[in-house]
Amino acid sequence: MEYQKELKRLIFDLKTNYLPSVSIDLVIFGFHDGQLKVLLLRWKTTDKWCLPGGRIRHEENMEAAAYRSLRERTGLSEIFLQQFHTFGDVDRYTHFSRHDTLSKLGLPEEDLKEFASRDVSVGYYALVEFAGATPTPDLFTDECCWWDIDQIPLLLFDHNDMITLALKTLRRQLSYQPIGYNLLPDKFTMPDLQQLYETILGQSLDRRNFQKRMLGYGILERLEERKTGGAHKAPYLYRFNKENYEKALRDEILFVG
Amino acid sequence: MEYQKELKRLIFDLKTNYLPSVSIDLVIFGFHDGQLKVLLLRWKTTDKWCLPGGRIRHEENMEAAAYRSLRERTGLSEIFLQQFHTFGDVDRYTHFSRHDTLSKLGLPEEDLKEFASRDVSVGYYALVEFAGATPTPDLFTDECCWWDIDQIPLLLFDHNDMITLALKTLRRQLSYQPIGYNLLPDKFTMPDLQQLYETILGQSLDRRNFQKRMLGYGILERLEERKTGGAHKAPYLYRFNKENYEKALRDEILFVG
DNA sequence: TCAAAAGTGTTAAACGTACACCCATGA
DNA sequence: TCATGGGTGTACGTTTAACACTTTTGA
Numbered sequence: 224m225e226y227q228k229e230l231k232r233l234i235f236d237l238k239t240n241y242l243p244s245v246s247i248d249l250v251i252f253g254f255h256d257g258q259l260k261v262l263l264l265r266w267k268t269t270d271k272w273c274l275p276g277g278r279i280r281h282e283e284n285m286e287a288a289a290y291r292s293l294r295e296r297t298g299l300s301e302i303f304l305q306q307f308h309t310f311g312d313v314d315r316y317t318h319f320s321r322h323d324t325l326s327k328l329g330l331p332e333e334d335l336k337e338f339a340s341r342d343v344s345v346g347y348y349a350l351v352e353f354a355g356a357t358p359t360p361d362l363f364t365d366e367c368c369w370w371d372i373d374q375i376p377l378l379l380f381d382h383n384d385m386i387t388l389a390l391k392t393l394r395r396q397l398s399y400q401p402i403g404y405n406l407l408p409d410k411f412t413m414p415d416l417q418q419l420y421e422t423i424l425g426q427s428l429d430r431r432n433f434q435k436r437m438l439g440y441g442i443l444e445r446l447e448e449r450k451t452g453g454a455h456k457a458p459y460l461y462r463f464n465k466e467n468y469e470k471a472l473r474d475e476i477l478f479v480g
Numbered sequence: 481m482e483y484q485k486e487l488k489r490l491i492f493d494l495k496t497n498y499l500p501s502v503s504i505d506l507v508i509f510g511f512h513d514g515q516l517k518v519l520l521l522r523w524k525t526t527d528k529w530c531l532p533g534g535r536i537r538h539e540e541n542m543e544a545a546a547y548r549s550l551r552e553r554t555g556l557s558e559i560f561l562q563q564f565h566t567f568g569d570v571d572r573y574t575h576f577s578r579h580d581t582l583s584k585l586g587l588p589e590e591d592l593k594e595f596a597s598r599d600v601s602v603g604y605y606a607l608v609e610f611a612g613a614t615p616t617p618d619l620f621t622d623e624c625c626w627w628d629i630d631q632i633p634l635l636l637f638d639h640n641d642m643i644t645l646a647l648k649t650l651r652r653q654l655s656y657q658p659i660g661y662n663l664l665p666d667k668f669t670m671p672d673l674q675q676l677y678e679t680i681l682g683q684s685l686d687r688r689n690f691q692k693r694m695l696g697y698g699i700l701e702r703l704e705e706r707k708t709g710g711a712h713k714a715p716y717l718y719r720f721n722k723e724n725y726e727k728a729l730r731d732e733i734l735f736v737g
Numbered sequence: 738t739c740a741a742a743a744g745t746g747t748t749a750a751a752c753g754t755a756c757a758c759c760c761a762t763g764a
Numbered sequence: 765t766c767a768t769g770g771g772t773g774t775a776c777g778t779t780t781a782a783c784a785c786t787t788t789t790g791a
Contacts, residue, residue, distance in 0.1 A: 242501040245568075245600045285568025285600055309566045309602050311502075311542025343502045343542055343602070345566050414770075431772075432754065455769040456761035671743075688745075689781065712742040713788035 227329060233362055234334055241278040246342045247289050248276045248310075248382070250389035251297060252423075253353025253369050254406055259422050260369035261386060262296065262358055266379060267365055268327045273379040274386070275367070276344070289347045296367065297356040302405045304349045307392040308385075311343040315381040324379060328363060348389040350423075352406050372425075394424055399475045401442050401468055412450050412458040413437070442468045483619075484586060490619055491591055498535040503599045504546050505533045505567075505639070507646035508554060509680075510610030510626050511663055516679045518632060518643060519553065519615055522623035525584045530636040531643070532624070533601070546604045553624065554613040559662045561606045564649040565642075568600040572638040581636060585620060605646040607680075609663050651681055656732045658699050658725055669707050669715040670694070699725045 251262040263272040277292025279285050286306070294300050322339045330338065358367040370376075375386060396402070403411075403419055417433050437443055444464050449457035508519040520529040534549025536542055543563070551557050579596045587595070615624040627633075632643060653659070660668075660676055674690050694700055701721050706714035 242600065244499040244501045279568065279600065281597075282570060284570050285566070288568075306566060309542070309563060311536065311545075311602070313539060313541050340538075343499065343536065343600075345568070345600070412770090429754075429756090430770080431756085434771085435773095436753090451762095453769080454763055455767090456771075458770055669743090686781075686783085687743080688783085691744090693780095708789095710742080711790055712740090713744075715743055 230328065230330070230362060234330070237278060238337075240280055242281065244342055246276055246278055246344045247285070247292055248274045248344050248346050248385055249289065249293055249296070250274060250307075250346065250348040250386050251293065251356075252348060252350045252372075252389075252393065253356065254350060254419060254422055255353045257418050257422050259372045259425070260353060261372055261375060262356075262367065263370050263375075263378070264296075264360055264364035265366035266324055266327065267363055269324065271324060271379050272370075272376055273364075274382045275361070285345065289345075293347075293349055295361070296359055297351060298359065299351050299356050302349055302351050303402070304347055305392075305396065306345060306347050307389050309343060309345045310381055310385065311341075312381070313341050315344075316341060346385050346389065348393055350393070350402070350406060397423060401440065401463075401471045404463055404468060410446060410448070410450075410460040410462050412460060414458060416461070440467075440471060442471050487585065487587070487619060491587070494535060497537055499538065501599055503533055503535055503601045504542070504549055505531045505601050505603050505642055506546065506550055506553065507531060507564075507603065507605040507643050508550065508613075509605060509607045509629075509646075509650065510613065511607060511676060511679055512610045514675050514679055516629045516682070517610055517626035518629055519613075519624065520627050520632075520635070521553075521617055521621040523581055523584065523636060524620055524622055526581065528581060528636050529627075529633055530621075531639045532618070542602065546602075550604075550606055552618070553616055554608060555616065556608050556613050559606055559608050560659070561604055562649075562653065563602060563604050564646050566600060566602045567638055567642065568598075569638070570598050572601075573598060603642050603646060605650055607650070607659070607663060654680060658697065658720075658728050661720055661725060667703060667705070667707075667717040667719050669717060671715060673700075673718070697724075697728060699728050 249262075253260040253262060262275060264275050265272050275292065275296045277288055277295070279288040283291075286304070289304060289306075290300065293302070293304060316339070322335065325335055325338050353369055358369065360367040372386075372390070375383065377383065378386075397420065402423070403416055406419060407415055413434050414430075416437065417428060417430065420433070421427050442464055443461045446460045446462060448460045450460055451457050506519075510517040510519060519532060521532050522529050532549065532553040534545055534552070536545040540548075543561070546561055546563075547557065550559070550561060573596070579592065582592055582595050610626055615626065617624040629643075629647070632640065634640065635643075654677065659680070660673055663676060664672055670691050671687075673694065674685060674687065677690070678684050699721055700718045703717045703719060705717045707717055708714050
């Protein structure tokens with residue numbers, strides 16, 4: 224059986240080349256067309272879903288491991304990725320029985336036991352333009368796709384808590400730091416930017432006040448061009464002033480909340 | 481040699497009963513008399529200092545491990561403890577050579593090697609009334625004492641970064657949540673509370689505005705008594721309204737920043 | 738009686754919020 | 765020509781920041 228062989232190889236690889244006891248979990252938020260989604264994986268031969276994750280190689284920085292896992296699941300790199308919390312409760316696997324879930328993989332009991340022990344997991348969240356991503360399942364999962372943020376089912380392990388905390392952190396982050404650099408095209412309109420903010424915050428904002436505030440931070444440059452082809456009045460195009468944007472990131476200017 | 485024997489036992493205990501690859505580091509801020517201090521340990525037979533830390537037992541929640549380590553170093557429990565970041569760079573031990581530092585312990589080379597490999601470390605910060613703490617060194621260290629926040633020397637590993645980030649996080653936390661519950665005596669004056677805030681923020685605040693704001697949050701109860709015995713006008717005593725205090729913690733009301 | 742700390746209130750500036758009108762565009 | 769989205773400015777209310785005088789107390 225090819226799958227069993229491959230799985231065995233993977234497990235050997237995990238045991239030898241990766242740090243034990245520590246894992247990484249990713250809350251990958253997808254933004255597109257005014258919708259906020261989360262990338263979930265369906266566990267092999269079950270109807271249970273969970274977050275994508277990864278492990279850290281012995282000679283690899285933890286953040287690099289998170290980026291690598293993100294790339295493996297979405298095909299994307301160069302995106303916004305942020306550590307938000309580390310989860311270390313003993314019972315964090317017992318929401319559904321981890322042992323039962325893992326047994327679906329068809330592993331020998333010894334491997335199962337090791338897998339079923341509690342890991343400390345470092346949570347990262349990412350924000351990607353989901354039209355550009357290519358969701359790819361891994362060897363433990365059958366399916367990988369986007370779920371609407373309002374319709375997340377009961378997930379395996381403590382992954383519902385992770386999503387809740389990640390979203391809370393992202394929203395708070397929005398009050399301290401600019402966002403949008405790797406999420407919007409190089410040139411974008413003010414309504415585009417506003418929609419991004421509204422999608423993340425889950426609430427609508429006043430057009431005029433939003434524009435005033437954004438321009439006030441000095442991270443935007445208005446171009447001469449306008450975006451034509453739309454059905455209505457052509458909006459101006461903007462681009463981020465990279466220098467001021469980076470400065471705002473460093474300084475943690477207070478933004479809209 | 482009694483110390484070598486004890487050390488051997490400790491290392492065996494660490495190997496068998498604790499999670500590998502993950503450690504905990506504690507930034508314990510001490511508050512007293514308008515001073516902000518950090519608890520540091522001096523590494524065995526060296527003049528190098530570092531943060532206290534700990535490890536997680538197999539059947540122990542991570543947060544419980546942090547509390548336990550805190551108790552072991554200070555004798556205190558029931559205090560403010562908060563996870564702030566997890567550190568996982570490969571080179572986080574190379575600031576000073578970890579191998580050289582560890583060799584001062586007089587361990588056999590095999591143990592040394594294992595000890596010298598990179599751990600992922602979860603950083604917690606705590607805030608304690610330092611007059612009540614009893615700083616206690618562990619088996620790896622000769623000395624345990626408070627250092628003024630402005631006079632921290634170059635520390636082992638990435639511990640200077642940890643302190644910087646912990647302080648930044650603590651200051652931000654102050655804008656979202658009330659603080660003081662386990663730091664001030666049951667009854668305290670408004671100037672006491674203000675001094676706590678000023679010490680943490682490292683800046684002075686306007687007396688009148690501070691009082692207005694604090695009272696506005698409804699977490700304080702003014703008592704009939706005044707604090708007598710001081711050399712000047714007797715200030716009122718306050719106590720926290722536990723219920724509202726807890727509520728403010730949960731709701732993350734926006735506080736003074 | 739004086740110096741030092743604590744109690745209290747007012748005013749101006751900044752900021753956030755609410756809101757309305759005109760313009761451009763393709764259907 | 766009209767419906768829709770986009771551009772712009774003003775006025776009000778709230779919040780924050782600055783600031784001064786009086787009271788109490790022990791030295």
